[in-house]
Amino acid sequence: MASLTIRKLDDAIKSYLRLRSAKNGRSVEEEVRVILREYLEGSPTPSGAALARVPVVPAEASASVPQPARRTGDGRITLIIGGGIAAYKSLDLIRRLKERHIQVRCVLTKAAQQFVTPLAASALSGARSYTDLFDAESEFDAGHIRLARDCDLIVVAPATADLMAKMANGHADDLATAVLLAATRPILLAPAMNPAMWSNAATRRNAEQLRRDGIHFVGPNAGEMAEAGEAGVGRMAEPLEIAASAERFLRPKPPQPLAGKRVLITAGPTQEAIDPVRYISNRSSGKQGFAIAAAARAAGADVTLITGPVELDDPKGVAVIHVESARQMLDKVEAMLPADIAIFAAAVADWRVAHEGGQKMKKTAGQLPPPLQLVENPDILATISRLKEKRPGLVIGFAAETEHLIDNAKAKLKRKGCDWIVANDVSPATGTFGGDRNTIHLLRREDGEISVDDWPVMTKDEVAVALIAQIVEALRTPA
Numbered sequence: 001m002a003s004l005t006i007r008k009l010d011d012a013i014k015s016y017l018r019l020r021s022a023k024n025g026r027s028v029e030e031e032v033r034v035i036l037r038e039y040l041e042g043s044p045t046p047s048g049a050a051l052a053r054v055p056v057v058p059a060e061a062s063a064s065v066p067q068p069a070r071r072t073g074d075g076r077i078t079l080i081i082g083g084g085i086a087a088y089k090s091l092d093l094i095r096r097l098k099e100r101h102i103q104v105r106c107v108l109t110k111a112a113q114q115f116v117t118p119l120a121a122s123a124l125s126g127a128r129s130y131t132d133l134f135d136a137e138s139e140f141d142a143g144h145i146r147l148a149r150d151c152d153l154i155v156v157a158p159a160t161a162d163l164m165a166k167m168a169n170g171h172a173d174d175l176a177t178a179v180l181l182a183a184t185r186p187i188l189l190a191p192a193m194n195p196a197m198w199s200n201a202a203t204r205r206n207a208e209q210l211r212r213d214g215i216h217f218v219g220p221n222a223g224e225m226a227e228a229g230e231a232g233v234g235r236m237a238e239p240l241e242i243a244a245s246a247e248r249f250l251r252p253k254p255p256q257p258l259a260g261k262r263v264l265i266t267a268g269p270t271q272e273a274i275d276p277v278r279y280i281s282n283r284s285s286g287k288q289g290f291a292i293a294a295a296a297r298a299a300g301a302d303v304t305l306i307t308g309p310v311e312l313d314d315p316k317g318v319a320v321i322h323v324e325s326a327r328q329m330l331d332k333v334e335a336m337l338p339a340d341i342a343i344f345a346a347a348v349a350d351w352r353v354a355h356e357g358g359q360k361m362k363k364t365a366g367q368l369p370p371p372l373q374l375v376e377n378p379d380i381l382a383t384i385s386r387l388k389e390k391r392p393g394l395v396i397g398f399a400a401e402t403e404h405l406i407d408n409a410k411a412k413l414k415r416k417g418c419d420w421i422v423a424n425d426v427s428p429a430t431g432t433f434g435g436d437r438n439t440i441h442l443l444r445r446e447d448g449e450i451s452v453d454d455w456p457v458m459t460k461d462e463v464a465v466a467l468i469a470q471i472v473e474a475l476r477t478p479a
């Protein structure tokens, strides 16, 4: 009777046997016995051709890889694995990306190979991994350019302090940095390093530079470090978090119903100078106007936001003009016309002092306080609503009231000549001024009548999205 030495079988068969035995929880020898039995009993066994197609995958890796139904067109990622202890999590990241039907090709830096092997990355990704800028096999046709371009996104995980420093300074002395420098696709970094390295001034500078260069970040998170007893910000984001973040770059863009529309928005308070150090203003935070600007941008509009002094970051993708006074705000609004839609969410000061002091007013002992004579500011909403030629197609004002909300808002709609009024109760009990929530009543002129829609309490972001949705709807069904 002949004996069979499994070690001497060819690699494809060995690999198939390991895979199958691991899946069925048997030893390889047992698995061979089962196959022979199945064969003798007439069950279908894989043909020689089928065996030849089985990829060479180490059993311990492939047994844990989920094998999703293959779909194409779900995105391609070049994953650059940097040299840090978090590199072991990148192997799990490959699995998470594959579960989402994303094709992954890995590039490992020299340092990364101290932590994980190219073979493990290849086995999990199902594609060859790359390590060398001077690899004759892949570089005969400038393979690093292919790695940089033949993908939808480049993910760097872990992004070490060294890799970030090289990127920020445009180095290209190995395959990973050459790919990153040649990239024309979005780049997502998942930094991982000791908290002291992350908070070091040099790393902060590099991270800031990379952000300015349009590089995206996920993490780092706060938590325990691999180094015993160390904790802080520097832990690499979890693979699921990175995969979810990466997926956002691969999804088809949401519809842009306001594409091609110019939207002008005012926000925040105005400050009316009394003298060089004092001013009259109000408690507006600007949050609602900024949220509307972001929602309009997300709907594809070309947005200009003219804002008084606020403590908010400029919304991404929006042209922001910072002003102080009502008169400056009016000047900028007029300069930015024409627009298709204008939304006046600013809490413009009604009055300014008639004579602004050129020097700081002095308090003199025994004298009465100086009288402040006030004059009315220009009404921006009313001015723009009454324009003949450059009036935007849809002009929306706000009515912030502390009593008789709807009646006052209706009167305002008529008095100012705008098309819609967003009315909100700003009495102190509502917490609307400066808060994150808002209760809105939308008043619209319809066939000579004024309709009133009462909205439930929503966050200011939700109000913004709902308002933009109403605008999209109105543009679709012109009166």
Ligand code: C5P
Pocket: 266, 326, 344, 345, 346, 347, 348, 349, 350, 377, 378, 379, 380, 381, 382, 396, 397, 398, 399, 400, 412
């Ligand atoms: O008259 P009132 O300040 O209540 O009107 C509120 C609406 O008018 C808001 O849309 C506000 O932005 C706008 N407004 C303006 N210029 C002013 C006063 C108010 O654009 N001077």
